[in-house]
Amino acid sequence: xxxxxxLILIASFIILSFKSSNDYQFVVPVKWPKPFYDxxxxxxxxxxxxxxxxxxxxxxxxxxxxxxxxxxxxxxTAFTHIDHSLSHGIDDRIGKRNSPALMNLAWxxxxxxxxxxxxxxxxxxxxxxxPDEMDEKIEHVVMKLQASKMYPSLFLxxxxxxxxxxxxxxxxxxxxxxxxxxxxSKYDSVMRQESDFTIQEKNGYKLFKTNCAECHxxxxxxxxxxxxNGLPIDTILNDKGRMNVTHIPKDSLKFKVPTLxxxxxxxxxxxxxxxxxxxxxLTHYTEGFQGGVTLSPKLQKKIILSSNxxxxxxxxxxxxxxxxxxxxxxxxxxxxxxxxxxxx
Numbered sequence: 001x002x003x004x005x006x007l008i009l010i011a012s013f014i015i016l017s018f019k020s021s022n023d024y025q026f027v028v029p030v031k032w033p034k035p036f037y038d039x040x041x042x043x044x045x046x047x048x049x050x051x052x053x054x055x056x057x058x059x060x061x062x063x064x065x066x067x068x069x070x071x072x073x074x075x076x077t078a079f080t081h082i083d084h085s086l087s088h089g090i091d092d093r094i095g096k097r098n099s100p101a102l103m104n105l106a107w108x109x110x111x112x113x114x115x116x117x118x119x120x121x122x123x124x125x126x127x128x129x130x131p132d133e134m135d136e137k138i139e140h141v142v143m144k145l146q147a148s149k150m151y152p153s154l155f156l157x158x159x160x161x162x163x164x165x166x167x168x169x170x171x172x173x174x175x176x177x178x179x180x181x182x183x184x185s186k187y188d189s190v191m192r193q194e195s196d197f198t199i200q201e202k203n204g205y206k207l208f209k210t211n212c213a214e215c216h217x218x219x220x221x222x223x224x225x226x227x228x229n230g231l232p233i234d235t236i237l238n239d240k241g242r243m244n245v246t247h248i249p250k251d252s253l254k255f256k257v258p259t260l261x262x263x264x265x266x267x268x269x270x271x272x273x274x275x276x277x278x279x280x281x282l283t284h285y286t287e288g289f290q291g292g293v294t295l296s297p298k299l300q301k302k303i304i305l306s307s308n309x310x311x312x313x314x315x316x317x318x319x320x321x322x323x324x325x326x327x328x329x330x331x332x333x334x335x336x337x338x339x340x341x342x343x344x
């Protein structure tokens with residue numbers, strides 16, 4: 001009887017060890033809303049996340065094997081790019097929009113500046129197939145990955161199947177993307193009563209709540225909706241925003257409200273990257289509106305800020321910088337996967 005009990009304990013330990021080494025526990029920050037993403041349809045695991053991380057940095061996803069997701073979404077700049085206003089693709093092709101910063105995607109019910117994608121598991125299809133970005137077909141990507149030395153074993157570890165499929169590829173990438181949670185900025189530490197704002201930051205927070213919070217709602221700092229913010233249309237790009245998807249005239253020039261988290265590092269700003277500095281953004285919202293009946297109702301009331309108040313507001317926005325997110329090694333280029341150490 002004692003021997004049987006010991007065997008049961010050993011078996012239980014093995015099961016628990018397997019679970020702790022393979023299952024990923026997604027943690028919702030305190031007082032945050034429930035995520036929109038349905039984890040039951042794509043159960044997170046460390047091996048699938050590891051695979052998705054490799055695919056995020058993999059140039060084989062592009063037609064000429066030169067562009068990866070990370071080419072436009074650099075971790076150190078809040079998973080966007082800062083060296084040009086519009087995204088760049090293969091053969092130096094220029095896209096039509098600034099790449100959005102990637103974080104807290106588990107809470108998003110639509111993606112892209114115009115909401116063209118409504119499910120994170122399908123998100124990667126858009127840049128892969130876009131002729132100005134990766135210009136590739138998912139079936140050809142699968143063929144290239146299947147022919148590689150590395151990926152069949154990674155898919156086997158993740159899905160117990162070395163035969164690579166488009167579904168598994170896309171779900172792996174979305175598994176990595178949902179782990180990109182930014183919730184540890186100074187603002188968050190103040191909300192957790194672990195630190196305090198400076199006088200300037202505190203004043204900026206009051207200004208923010210008065211003038212900005214209706215669209216950039218805490219704690220995600222976006223209301224996840226589409227708004228018309230009064231920007232004059234770029235006559236070269238002629239981007240009508242949400243209307244390109246819905247074909248409803250009233251949606252013309254509506255773009256998704258971006259998060260303000262890590263905004264200190266996610267310039268240039270707006271859907272077309274027209275503003276390089278936060279001071280330019282504030283100037284737009286205080287002086288540069290292209291008004292009219294189509295302007296978002298939330299912006300109908302004029303915003304008045306003194307020069308000192310603008311400085312205070314920017315000081316608060318800097319408290320949204322989450323350095324533990326920007327430099328989290330779990331999100332970085334997986335050198336250990338691409339260049340594993342040789343066994344001695």
